[in-house]
Amino acid sequence: MADPADFRESIAPEDDGGGPAEDAAIQAIAAMLLDSVRRHTRPGAVAQRDAHPKHHAIVRAEFQVEADLPADLRHGVFATPRSYPAWIRLSNGAPEIRPDAKWDQRGLAIKLLDVPGRKLLPDEADAATQDFVLASYPRFFIRSVADYVAFTRAAATRRTSTLFSYFFQGPPWRWRIHELGALLGSLRPAADLLALRYWSQTAYRLGPHVVKYSVGPIAAAEEPLARRDRSPNFLRERLAARLAQAPAQLPFLVQRRTDPASMPIEDATVEWSEARAPLVRVATITIPVQRFDSPQQMALAERIAYTPWHTLPEHRPLGSVNRTRRTVYQAVSRLRHDLNGVVTGEPTTLDLDE
Numbered sequence: 001m002a003d004p005a006d007f008r009e010s011i012a013p014e015d016d017g018g019g020p021a022e023d024a025a026i027q028a029i030a031a032m033l034l035d036s037v038r039r040h041t042r043p044g045a046v047a048q049r050d051a052h053p054k055h056h057a058i059v060r061a062e063f064q065v066e067a068d069l070p071a072d073l074r075h076g077v078f079a080t081p082r083s084y085p086a087w088i089r090l091s092n093g094a095p096e097i098r099p100d101a102k103w104d105q106r107g108l109a110i111k112l113l114d115v116p117g118r119k120l121l122p123d124e125a126d127a128a129t130q131d132f133v134l135a136s137y138p139r140f141f142i143r144s145v146a147d148y149v150a151f152t153r154a155a156a157t158r159r160t161s162t163l164f165s166y167f168f169q170g171p172p173w174r175w176r177i178h179e180l181g182a183l184l185g186s187l188r189p190a191a192d193l194l195a196l197r198y199w200s201q202t203a204y205r206l207g208p209h210v211v212k213y214s215v216g217p218i219a220a221a222e223e224p225l226a227r228r229d230r231s232p233n234f235l236r237e238r239l240a241a242r243l244a245q246a247p248a249q250l251p252f253l254v255q256r257r258t259d260p261a262s263m264p265i266e267d268a269t270v271e272w273s274e275a276r277a278p279l280v281r282v283a284t285i286t287i288p289v290q291r292f293d294s295p296q297q298m299a300l301a302e303r304i305a306y307t308p309w310h311t312l313p314e315h316r317p318l319g320s321v322n323r324t325r326r327t328v329y330q331a332v333s334r335l336r337h338d339l340n341g342v343v344t345g346e347p348t349t350l351d352l353d354e
Contacts, residue, residue: 047340090193100236110131215285239292252281
């Protein structure tokens with residue numbers, strides 16, 4: 001079974017923080033999440049992700065790097081104007097499966113194929129894939145690893161009152177109002193997954209630069225459905241109807257940090273100003289006409305794993321939230337696959353018959 005200690009110091013530390021106290025806190029977070037996954041997996045049931053367990057689809061896509069990028073942005077997968085095949089998973093953020101009409105944060109995870117070069121995670125260093133992980137809100141709701149420990153402990157109870165009380169611990173000047181605003185702001189209704197915008201929330205390297213990423217939208221939103229007309233899976237149904245008729249295109253954007261004082265790396269609850277740090281389109285995602293409800297494709301959406309640390313060094317994740325994800329994502333993924341009796345492995349093709 002997965003042990004969070006298996007992933008300790010699997011990546012050489014950099015100048016973006018860390019240390020023994022943080023490492024111990026991250027081990028505690030991972031242990032709590034592993035315990036939660038075990039407790040909430042019924043005998044004979046599928047062990048699910050601790051977050052984003054409900055997928056709407058995993059779709060085939062093309063990721064085309066722009067031909068006219070400035071030279072200083074040509075790093076990693078953006079070094080050459082070329083096309084990558086990709087698997088894109090769209091999901092709800094809540095830790096339990098529930099109707100799409102519920103207010104929620106949505107996720108978009110991209111896995112590029114045919115990406116040469118060694119990746120950061122030792123166990124996946126030779127895999128020819130590259131991940132980007134994004135959510136439908138520009139900032140995260142946890143400020144530090146210490147706060148992450150407290151939040152995970154409260155969230156593990158799966159009681160709304162306990163989770164809400166996390167934001168009001170201690171005297172009023174220590175209440176986490178800023179973080180609560182980020183959490184509540186991220187919980188929104190959605191009518192059309194391809195008409196949302198998605199953000200990386202956390203910072204990354206882009207060669208010598210520090211950046212955040214964003215995706216979409218180009219497509220106009222469909223009209224909201226009346227509540228009586230919404231099925232529990234209406235977002236999947238709308239996506240299927242859209243992709244049965246026409247392809248969809250989404251821009252992949254980079255926001256380069258221009259002011260370290262107002263655009264911190266270590267505090268992911270701070271939104272970077274787009275007026276001070278404009279977004280630059282570096283690639284275009286094309287999702288072709290397709291059906292995505294075959295048993296093989298639905299199974300792939302369940303078993304596939306994404307982590308921001310499955311990456312070329314030129315796109316190294318930065319900051320405490322990402323350092324936490326390094327251990328947590330690997331540990332939960334390994335446990336989930338162990339419980340489900342599934343052999344892990346990176347996809348190598350868009351053809352599920354191979």
